[in-house]
Amino acid sequence: MKSGAVDIALIGSLAVLWLTAGLIADGLPASATAAALHRRATLLTGVIAAGTAMLVAVPLVNLGRPGPEPAGTAIVLVCVPVAVVLTVGVRRLARVRRGAAALATAPLAPIPPGLTAGAAHPLIVVPTQVAGLAAVAGLPIAAGVIDVSTALLVAVVGGVAGLVAVAIAIRHGVRHSRLSVGAIAPIKRRPKQLVP
Numbered sequence: 001m002k003s004g005a006v007d008i009a010l011i012g013s014l015a016v017l018w019l020t021a022g023l024i025a026d027g028l029p030a031s032a033t034a035a036a037l038h039r040r041a042t043l044l045t046g047v048i049a050a051g052t053a054m055l056v057a058v059p060l061v062n063l064g065r066p067g068p069e070p071a072g073t074a075i076v077l078v079c080v081p082v083a084v085v086l087t088v089g090v091r092r093l094a095r096v097r098r099g100a101a102a103l104a105t106a107p108l109a110p111i112p113p114g115l116t117a118g119a120a121h122p123l124i125v126v127p128t129q130v131a132g133l134a135a136v137a138g139l140p141i142a143a144g145v146i147d148v149s150t151a152l153l154v155a156v157v158g159g160v161a162g163l164v165a166v167a168i169a170i171r172h173g174v175r176h177s178r179l180s181v182g183a184i185a186p187i188k189r190r191p192k193q194l195v196p
Contacts, residue, residue, distance in 0.1 A: 010058045011074050011142035015135035017051035018078070022129035028096070028119035034103035035110050037119060041097035048085060048093075048128070055082055074138030081131035086121045096124070126169045 024044045031037035058075050099115045 007142040010061060011135060011138050014054045015139060017047060017054055018135050019132035021047040021051055022132040025125040025128045029116050034109050036102045037111055038100035038104045041093060041100055044045050045093060074141040076132055077138045078133040081127045081134055085131060089127050090098040092121050092124050117134060122169055129168050
């Protein structure tokens with residue numbers, strides 16, 4: 001297998017894992033029962049572990065090859081969001097998983113609003129989705145289509161990535177805020193009064 005094909009396979013696998021993690025994280029608050037939330041949170045933890053292992057594997061595979069490799073350059077884009085996932089997101093995800101496990105013994109138990117809001121926390125969802133998008137952005141670099149030696153290209157990619165990250169963060173921040181209101185003060189609707 002040629003060097004370029006190896007780089008594309010490595011970064012492609014990394015992108016698939018982190019995009020999968022982002023999709024699972026996005027669906028956490030949509031779980032209907034505590035058991036379903038526990039299953040999704042456990043699956044997300046496994047996919048994050050696999051994505052982190054793949055991130056570590058990329059430089060190890062390139063270690064024996066001479067010269068700079070595009071895959072090594074491409075993973076730099078993924079390192080920051082993965083660091084946020086590992087330092088902050090995994091801890092919050094563990095809280096959600098433990099909370100769901102405590103309620104999972106009753107299979108049809110509804111999820112408390114606080115647990116749903118915790119599952120929708122932006123620090124769980126946003127870094128995983130940004131890591132997936134960063135890995136996808138690294139594919140053209142790994143393929144050798146984009147030369148990252150120019151400062152202008154790095155600035156443009158950084159600016160676009162920053163705007164995408166802000167848009168994702170706003171979306172999930174609004175969703176988390178909406179779900180948090182229900183956890184703090186559940187709002188009950190009054191029944192409609194019939195007009196005589």
